[in-house]
Amino acid sequence: MNIEEIQRKIAKPATRFLTGGFRPENTITESWIGKVFAFGRGERIPTDKNGDLMIPIAQLCLVDLPFVSSALANTKLLTVFLSKDFPEEFEPMGENWLIREYHDLNDIEVKEITNENSWLKPFPLKPEYVERDYPIWDGGGLSLEMEDEILALENNGTIESYYGIISHTYEHKIGGFPSFCQPGVDFGDDFEFVFQISSDQKANFNVVDNGSLMFSKNIKTGEWSIYYDFY
Numbered sequence: 001m002n003i004e005e006i007q008r009k010i011a012k013p014a015t016r017f018l019t020g021g022f023r024p025e026n027t028i029t030e031s032w033i034g035k036v037f038a039f040g041r042g043e044r045i046p047t048d049k050n051g052d053l054m055i056p057i058a059q060l061c062l063v064d065l066p067f068v069s070s071a072l073a074n075t076k077l078l079t080v081f082l083s084k085d086f087p088e089e090f091e092p093m094g095e096n097w098l099i100r101e102y103h104d105l106n107d108i109e110v111k112e113i114t115n116e117n118s119w120l121k122p123f124p125l126k127p128e129y130v131e132r133d134y135p136i137w138d139g140g141g142l143s144l145e146m147e148d149e150i151l152a153l154e155n156n157g158t159i160e161s162y163y164g165i166i167s168h169t170y171e172h173k174i175g176g177f178p179s180f181c182q183p184g185v186d187f188g189d190d191f192e193f194v195f196q197i198s199s200d201q202k203a204n205f206n207v208v209d210n211g212s213l214m215f216s217k218n219i220k221t222g223e224w225s226i227y228y229d230f231y
Contacts, residue, residue: 001149003158003165010146011132014176015067016169017060017125019202024124028077028108031127032059033172034120034203036079039111040102048083049095053115057082057205057213058125058197060174063105066129069175069194071217077102080197080215084117086208089227090188099215099224121204125172133176134166140184141177170212172197178214182229187216191225 001009017031024030028038036045036056045053057080062068072078079100087096102108135141142150153159170179174195178184187193198212199205207213211230217223 003153006146006149006153007132007134007165010142010166011134012176013067014130014133014169015065015127015174016130016176017127017172019125019172019200020123022124022126026110028105028110029061029063030059031061031125033057033123033125033197033200033205034118035059035114035122036081037110037112038077038079038102038108039113040100041107041109043100044111045113045115046081046098048085050083050085052084053117054081054083054096054098055115055118055120056080057120058172060125060195062174065127065174067175069192071192071194071219072174074103075101076105077108078195080213082213086228087226089229090225093224093226097226119204121202123200123203130169130173130176132167133169133173135177136168136180136184137162138183139177139180140186170198172200178227179212180214180229181211181231185227187225187227188218190218190220191216192219 036059060078081098083096194217196212196214199210209230214227216225
């Protein structure tokens with residue numbers, strides 16, 4: 001198998017989000033980090049298990065994005081909230097983290113409500129199409145057979161390393177592959193990686209030590225799962 005065949009077989013498309021750099025319109029068709037202003041009727045910022053307001057982490061509008069995961073085919077908007085005390089990896093959603101998923105924008109209300117204890121700096125996010133996102137070497141996205149093919153190219157001198165023939169999107173993104181800092185994990189039966197929110201210096205958002213929040217969804221039940229790691 002040659003380089004082009006390997007690249008084609010292992011790549012996935014994605015939408016990545018670049019932070020700031022443009023003037024926002026503050027409409028629900030925009031995506032944000034560090035700010036949530038789209039709520040369903042009667043909704044407010046959720047509270048964690050201690051009764052404290054969660055931190056509004058991100059608001060992602062999926063309408064007209066260049067790529068959206070099939071697991072979000074009927075979803076128009078996502079909002080993400082996190083307790084100031086990070087949840088445990090794979091902790092069930094509810095007490096320390098929450099995703100709100102909206103399938104219709106007609107009932108969405110714009111509410112200028114904030115958590116005064118949030119340390120994040122809000123920025124609009126600009127979506128950008130990524131035709132080919134590639135997995136981290138030990139991130140679980142490569143089959144053993146594909147690893148053998150790549151190692152064979154390294155051993156015969158065709159390539160110097162795997163990272164010389166691929167690129168990986170580390171920013172906030174929908175689709176593609178998770179940006180594992182540590183060796184990859186199995187999200188679980190029927191769970192599919194869907195999107196991630198990464199450490200972001202502009203927004204003053206740090207996942208422990210320059211890591212990423214990675215969200216997967218069960219394609220059968222619709223259940224969400226959270227995982228994160230860091231350097």
